[in-house]
Amino acid sequence: MGVELGLPVQFVKYLVITMFSALLISSLLSLIQVGDEPKVNFSSGSFRQILAQATLTHRPVFIDVSTSWCVPCKKMEKEAFNTPSIAKKINDHFIAYKIDAEKGEGESITRKYHVTAYPTLLVLNEDGTLRQKTVGYTTIATLASQLDAALKLPRQGLTLTQLAASYKRGNREASFLYAYLEALRQVDLDGADVIDAYIATLPCDRVYAPPTLRLMTQMVSTSHSQTYDLLQTYLRSQGKLPIDADRNSQLIGSFSTALRHDLQEAIERNDEDLFRIVLHRKLQFSKLLESITPERETQIIQNETINFYKRTGNFPPYKVAIRPYLTHLLTLPDESSRKMDSLNFTRYLTEIASLPDSIRKQHYAAYLTDRTDTQAYYTALEISDIARMYLTYATDRGDLLEAINWSQRAIALTPHPDFLITYAGLLAKTGQVEQASLIQKKALAEAKKRGLASQPYQAALDQFNRSLRNR
Numbered sequence: 001m002g003v004e005l006g007l008p009v010q011f012v013k014y015l016v017i018t019m020f021s022a023l024l025i026s027s028l029l030s031l032i033q034v035g036d037e038p039k040v041n042f043s044s045g046s047f048r049q050i051l052a053q054a055t056l057t058h059r060p061v062f063i064d065v066s067t068s069w070c071v072p073c074k075k076m077e078k079e080a081f082n083t084p085s086i087a088k089k090i091n092d093h094f095i096a097y098k099i100d101a102e103k104g105e106g107e108s109i110t111r112k113y114h115v116t117a118y119p120t121l122l123v124l125n126e127d128g129t130l131r132q133k134t135v136g137y138t139t140i141a142t143l144a145s146q147l148d149a150a151l152k153l154p155r156q157g158l159t160l161t162q163l164a165a166s167y168k169r170g171n172r173e174a175s176f177l178y179a180y181l182e183a184l185r186q187v188d189l190d191g192a193d194v195i196d197a198y199i200a201t202l203p204c205d206r207v208y209a210p211p212t213l214r215l216m217t218q219m220v221s222t223s224h225s226q227t228y229d230l231l232q233t234y235l236r237s238q239g240k241l242p243i244d245a246d247r248n249s250q251l252i253g254s255f256s257t258a259l260r261h262d263l264q265e266a267i268e269r270n271d272e273d274l275f276r277i278v279l280h281r282k283l284q285f286s287k288l289l290e291s292i293t294p295e296r297e298t299q300i301i302q303n304e305t306i307n308f309y310k311r312t313g314n315f316p317p318y319k320v321a322i323r324p325y326l327t328h329l330l331t332l333p334d335e336s337s338r339k340m341d342s343l344n345f346t347r348y349l350t351e352i353a354s355l356p357d358s359i360r361k362q363h364y365a366a367y368l369t370d371r372t373d374t375q376a377y378y379t380a381l382e383i384s385d386i387a388r389m390y391l392t393y394a395t396d397r398g399d400l401l402e403a404i405n406w407s408q409r410a411i412a413l414t415p416h417p418d419f420l421i422t423y424a425g426l427l428a429k430t431g432q433v434e435q436a437s438l439i440q441k442k443a444l445a446e447a448k449k450r451g452l453a454s455q456p457y458q459a460a461l462d463q464f465n466r467s468l469r470n471r
Contacts, residue, residue, distance in 0.1 A: 038087040042098045047105050054095045054126045060150065062094035063122040065110060067101050070118040076137035083140050089147050094123070107268055111261055114188050114221065123150040129160050130187040159183060167194065174201040178215075185218055195219040196226045208234055217254050223262050223281045231255070235288055255285050263304070267311045275308050315393035322386055329383050330409060380413035388422045391429060400430050417447040421460055428464060433471070437464040 042064075043050055054061045064081075066073035080086050090096050099106035101115060109115075113122055113130060121143075123132040132150040137143065163180045171177075177198040184191040195216060199207060206212055207230060220227045235251060259282050266275035283300060286292055292300075302325060309318035383406050390403035407423040420443035428436035444457040 038084050038091065040081040040087045040090050040096050042096045047097075047099075047109060050095060050097045051124075051126065051128050054124070057095065058126065059093065059095050060126070060131055061122075061124040061128075062090055062096045062147075062150075063109070063124065064096075064098045065101050065106070065113075065115050065118060065120040065122060066098070067118050072137045073119040076119055076143070080137065080140050080143050086140060086144060086147070089144065093147075093151055107264060111264055111268075112190070114190065114257075114261075116257055116260070121146070123153075127161060130189055133188055160187070160189070172197055172201065174198065177201065181215060181219060185215070190221045191219045192221045192225050192227070199227060199230065217251050220254050220258050221261060223255075223258050223278060228255075228258060232284070232288070252289065259285060263308075267308060270312045270314070272308075275304075279304050310389060313393065315389070318389060318393075319399075322389075326383075326386055326406070329379060329386075330406070332379055376413040377416065380410040380416065380419055383407075383413075384410040384416075384419040384422050387426065391422055391425045397430060400426055404430070415442070415446055417443040417450065417452060417457055420446060421457060424460065424464065428467065433464055433467045437461065437468060440464055 043053060045053075050061055064073075064076075066077075081090075099109055101107065101110040101118060110120075113120075113133065115122075117135050119135075119137050121132075121134045122130065125131050131153055132146070134146050160183050163176075163183055166176065167180055177194060181191055181194055181198060184194065199212075199216070202212065213234065216227050216231055220231060222228065231251060231254070235255075259278060262278040262281075263275070266272075266278055279301065282304065283292070283297060286297075286300060302321065305321045306318065306325065309315075309321055387403045387407040387410065390399055390406075394400050394403065404423070404426045407419065407426055410419045411423055420439055424436040424439040424443060427433070427439060440457065440461040444454060444461055447454050447457045
């Protein structure tokens with residue numbers, strides 16, 4: 001055919017060979033691409049944008065709720081989300097979304113869906129109602145079956161939407177409210193106002209009847225509610241009545257969750273008045289459980305106040321609140337921590353000595369460095385954490401120089417790379433960039449020694465070096 005067109009035979013042969021080679025290379029490339037293991041495609045954007053995407057594609061939303069410090073979360077991400085069958089199932093059937101429970105919208109989402117442990121996996125309908133909620137990660141096979149179950153579940157959210165609409169229109173019949181509460185309970189959604197409305201329909205002698213008490217315990221989600229007050233009265237009365245240990249255990253857990261959610265709400269709203277109210281309620285609750293000494297009460301107030309100012313970034317009152325605790329940390333003797341660490345480490349080595357070498361090396365060797373100074377590490381962590389707050393918010397040079405001394409103290413206890421990077425940052429912020437670069441090199445070396453990801457430490461070092469070159 002090429003000859004008929006007037007093309008030389010040799011050129012036609014060259015063209016055929018070239019085309020064949022191109023096809024061969026293309027085929028090989030496609031094989032390579034097929035061989036690449038797919039990963040879960042987590043969508044970016046706001047929660048509202050994710051729900052809009054779900055509505056457009058008619059897919060449920062799969063949300064991985066985790067934190068930066070959660071070990072099972074990292075295991076699930078490394079194992080399950082990199083498994084081709086899991087990745088394909090999620091990518092083909094869900095809109096995948098990942099949130100940090102302690103950052104940004106993650107805080108409000110975890111409160112909305114009552115997330116109290118990590119990882120928690122949420123499957124939502126297109127309208128944001130909950131279809132499935134699972135806590136923890138066990139195996140890839142279990143996750144696969146959970147995903148299959150989520151796809152087969154009836155769209156309970158539509159029923160909930162209808163119930164919510166009826167409630168909004170003013171339906172307060174006892175039978176309706178009970179059905180609405182049961183629907184909310186099945187998917188673990190907040191029903192604080194609904195349970196209050198239901199209790200209001202009951203005669204006094206039925207408020208503490210076992211079925212009502214069980215429902216109240218399951219549905220209480222805030223300390224500023226009638227249900228919370230009624231349950232607190234019930235718990236207070238247990239000193240005079242036969243104790244149901246199982247029921248009381250559930251009730252105590254519900255109280256703790258409600259108070260934690262309220263404290264989180266105060267932090268999100270940066271509402272100091274609300275925080276003081278919830279703190280008072282937490283002290284009341286603590287006094288129901290144990291005999292609180294004045295010292296213990298002071299400690300609870302101190303810890304919660306420090307946490308509130310820290311989480312809201314309110315630096316001036318944080319400086320005042322942290323002083324007594326910081327003084328305590330700085331006066332702790334090194335010898336007591338070292339002695340306790342030595343005893344604990346010896347005990348730890350004894351516990352793992354009987355394990356086979358392969359298991360011991362695979363699962364425990366990486367933790368040996370950390371286990372040598374656990375007690376000292378936690379003291380250093382608290383001190384360095386305070387120094388990091390000063391690094392983030394302090395502008396006064398005197399404050400920064402003081403924080404440098406604290407950071408040095410933390411490093412003397414444990415030269416963890418995270419403590420070193422805080423120290424380097426403080427040095428740089430006070431104009432000691434060359435010294436900061438030297439400390440950051442130590443942080444990078446220590447991170448590699450401990451088997452930690454070196455990228456963030458290298459990035460900080462590069463930034464210090466650029467600052468030096470631009471001087």
